[in-house]
Amino acid sequence: MAQSLQITAAAPDPALLDLPWHIPLEDWPSENLAALPRGISRHVVRFVKLSGRVIAVKEIGETVAYREYELLRALSRLDVPSVEPVGVITGRSTPDGERLEAVLITKHLQFSLPYRALFSQTLQPDTTGRLIDALAVLLVRLHLTGFYWGDVSLSNTLFRRDAETFAAYLVDAETGDLHQRLSDGQRGYDLEVARVNIIGELMDLEAGELLETGVDTVEVGARLVERYEELWATLTDAESFGSAERWRVAARIERLNELGFDVGELDITTDVDGTTVQIQPKVVDAGHHSRRLMRLTGLDVEENQARRLLNDLDAYRAATDRQGEDEEFAAHDWLTTVFEPAVRTVPRELRGKLEPAQMFHEMLDHRWYISSEQGRDVPMAEAVTSYIENVLRHRPDEKAVLGVDTAIIPQVE
Amino acid sequence: MATVTFDKATRIYPGTERPAVDALDLHVEDGEFLVLVGPSGCGKSTSLRMLAGLEDVNAGRILIGDRDVTDVQPKDRDIAMVFQNYALYPHMSVADNMGFALKIAGTPKADIRKRVEEAAKILDLTEYLDRKPKALSGGQRQRVAMGRAIVRQPQVFLMDEPLSNLDAKLRVQTRTQIASLQRRLGVTTVYVTHDQTEALTMGDRIAVLKDGLLQQVGTPREMYDTPSNVFVAGFIGSPAMNIGTFQLVEGGAQLGQTRIPLERSVISAVSPEDKGQITIGFRPEALDVVTQANEGAIPVKVLLVEELGSDAFVYGELAGAGAAAKEIHSGAGDAQIIVRVDPRSVPMKGDTLWVAIRPGERHVFSSATGSRIDV
Numbered sequence: 001m002a003q004s005l006q007i008t009a010a011a012p013d014p015a016l017l018d019l020p021w022h023i024p025l026e027d028w029p030s031e032n033l034a035a036l037p038r039g040i041s042r043h044v045v046r047f048v049k050l051s052g053r054v055i056a057v058k059e060i061g062e063t064v065a066y067r068e069y070e071l072l073r074a075l076s077r078l079d080v081p082s083v084e085p086v087g088v089i090t091g092r093s094t095p096d097g098e099r100l101e102a103v104l105i106t107k108h109l110q111f112s113l114p115y116r117a118l119f120s121q122t123l124q125p126d127t128t129g130r131l132i133d134a135l136a137v138l139l140v141r142l143h144l145t146g147f148y149w150g151d152v153s154l155s156n157t158l159f160r161r162d163a164e165t166f167a168a169y170l171v172d173a174e175t176g177d178l179h180q181r182l183s184d185g186q187r188g189y190d191l192e193v194a195r196v197n198i199i200g201e202l203m204d205l206e207a208g209e210l211l212e213t214g215v216d217t218v219e220v221g222a223r224l225v226e227r228y229e230e231l232w233a234t235l236t237d238a239e240s241f242g243s244a245e246r247w248r249v250a251a252r253i254e255r256l257n258e259l260g261f262d263v264g265e266l267d268i269t270t271d272v273d274g275t276t277v278q279i280q281p282k283v284v285d286a287g288h289h290s291r292r293l294m295r296l297t298g299l300d301v302e303e304n305q306a307r308r309l310l311n312d313l314d315a316y317r318a319a320t321d322r323q324g325e326d327e328e329f330a331a332h333d334w335l336t337t338v339f340e341p342a343v344r345t346v347p348r349e350l351r352g353k354l355e356p357a358q359m360f361h362e363m364l365d366h367r368w369y370i371s372s373e374q375g376r377d378v379p380m381a382e383a384v385t386s387y388i389e390n391v392l393r394h395r396p397d398e399k400a401v402l403g404v405d406t407a408i409i410p411q412v413e
Numbered sequence: 414m415a416t417v418t419f420d421k422a423t424r425i426y427p428g429t430e431r432p433a434v435d436a437l438d439l440h441v442e443d444g445e446f447l448v449l450v451g452p453s454g455c456g457k458s459t460s461l462r463m464l465a466g467l468e469d470v471n472a473g474r475i476l477i478g479d480r481d482v483t484d485v486q487p488k489d490r491d492i493a494m495v496f497q498n499y500a501l502y503p504h505m506s507v508a509d510n511m512g513f514a515l516k517i518a519g520t521p522k523a524d525i526r527k528r529v530e531e532a533a534k535i536l537d538l539t540e541y542l543d544r545k546p547k548a549l550s551g552g553q554r555q556r557v558a559m560g561r562a563i564v565r566q567p568q569v570f571l572m573d574e575p576l577s578n579l580d581a582k583l584r585v586q587t588r589t590q591i592a593s594l595q596r597r598l599g600v601t602t603v604y605v606t607h608d609q610t611e612a613l614t615m616g617d618r619i620a621v622l623k624d625g626l627l628q629q630v631g632t633p634r635e636m637y638d639t640p641s642n643v644f645v646a647g648f649i650g651s652p653a654m655n656i657g658t659f660q661l662v663e664g665g666a667q668l669g670q671t672r673i674p675l676e677r678s679v680i681s682a683v684s685p686e687d688k689g690q691i692t693i694g695f696r697p698e699a700l701d702v703v704t705q706a707n708e709g710a711i712p713v714k715v716l717l718v719e720e721l722g723s724d725a726f727v728y729g730e731l732a733g734a735g736a737a738a739k740e741i742h743s744g745a746g747d748a749q750i751i752v753r754v755d756p757r758s759v760p761m762k763g764d765t766l767w768v769a770i771r772p773g774e775r776h777v778f779s780s781a782t783g784s785r786i787d788v
Contacts, residue, residue, distance in 0.1 A: 042500060060578070061577060061578050061579075061580075063577070064577065064578060101580070148467075153500065155500060180426070180427055180428065181427065183467065183468060183469045184469075184486070185465075185466040185467050185468065185469065185486060185487050186467045186468075188466075188486045188487055188488065189465070189466065189467055189486075189487040189488065192487065192488040196514055196517060197500075199513070199517050200502060200513050200514075200517075201502065203502070203505065203509070203513055203516070204502035204503065204504045204505050205504070207502070207504035207505045207509070208503075208504035210504075218517055221517070
């Protein structure tokens, strides 16, 4: 083979060397692929099996590949929800010596769903709206860290279930840029690109008769702008009040916590005679609830899943009359006697359907549902068995939903 | 359609002292194709993003037509960033793929169809309008993406290194397409690239930037024939110009054995700051092979000959100059001279070739300021 590969990776997997880099990605043999190629994309992208995992391989110009790799690494370090880069491979050529494009490799995000996959399933009401809300949160988080995306769209985003909502992850950083601070123009342009792209993507689903009925695509685009601006204002606006109303400092922090954000730094200034106070959050970090759950139980879950689990933990403490006790002890017991037994009851072959925390969330929902149906307080163990047989078994596997193209896959009624 | 004016526009990034773009004064005519070019970090992309509204302008103004847009949001500037996104929607027809942004903006259906049809005609896509994008070739898909920008009928097109993603062959092809399309549409276009060949082949005019400062703006011909300073001289042209620092001697300039006569007007333009030195530039294609007896003949020791069929280039070094050979450099690196020679009579490696600068093709610059000295 007349090629000298250059592999740049933080933790290279030697199995990478066994992949057929001397073949254009477009022609890779199906035995290497984790899913069939689909859809129209700017670059050739393939999902590839590697050491029992799935990686996404994208053919792209060399400088752009390195740039995107570094950007994705920076985003991971900043703890922004994004796909994890594996590495860049350059120096590829065919046995005839013809140069092949460089590739960027990223890890496939387990249990993530492309938006098109969500529209090929039976939809819960307002799926569109919930996706948009998740994207608004992601965009705000990116902008807070100084990341300008340049090409915000549903197809450049992956979604993970997060209790009754979704959590959005950035997939494509090709057009992005990290700045110290974004100008209003950059934020405004990103938002406008997002609005137009999303409406376009939804119009496409509409043309394919895949969109839930009664959705006004232009309205959905406007909802993104509205949600984004609301959240941005709550997180960053300065607020002034009389010095007698100091409770408003605590109220602001509580409001941010409620939205899932911690305040890392709050600017408080008073005027010269001390009659008015102005506060403005300077550093806010997403993940208020997930961090708290992580501290108490070691579970690493999405924000709204954490909220749900923490509520159940509170209920557990009340029911076992342990509210006066150290939270950590009760949390440990809840983990070993409630959470773990419930998710461990799920047979191995069904575990690829949902993440454990999402299953637990649905178990709680199911328990509430059958309890009210039967007019009694159904114990957790019984509810779990019922959930597995009546709900989970009939769900699709979501551990590795790859490159779905709705032009091919019909909607499930 | 409109003009674009940078009026002492300045961008200083927070935490830095030197402006990324320093008091840029630039006027782009209505319908003109202007290329901003320069090495990385020169401020070309920042300038474009200032025009797009993505970067704050810290001082000065930006105008589109007569309208001051310095503080206007990007979406309200009536500009289009071309090529940023060419994802196509599989369920929508080619016409809908081109016109959907107008539909979002609430443009009446008949108007959309008319504008889409006009754009399709220019882009050679008419017969595909009612098909799905799957039926299109790669090049046609790219044209659909261009169509998206065209149907919006913006005042200005902005393109930031649109070809950097393409392989070499497609790049040349697309380059020609964009240039001819722009001329047919007549929409004012500002185009950013780091590639001077792209700049020379595409632009009506080229603006060269370095360290945030505009070096020169002019037609490709002006940039090539009369670069206004050493930087532009070395940047424009491929292979790059040979540039040497010569010592001023009676009636001319000397480097090693070579003595190049200088006009009186040139010598009188030299100032004390130049410390008795002068910078002389000559392009590889501005040299004739001569004999040693020729006045101003430059001896070049041949290190490598590159034959390209239509052309041949000699890469060599100044012969018999000792340490002074370091004072001359070119696009091939320090202490090197490039000479274009007749591909039918190329010298051998190790030969010494005598060359002379063709009359009128010599460039002289102040060694202190780098500015061009006109004869």
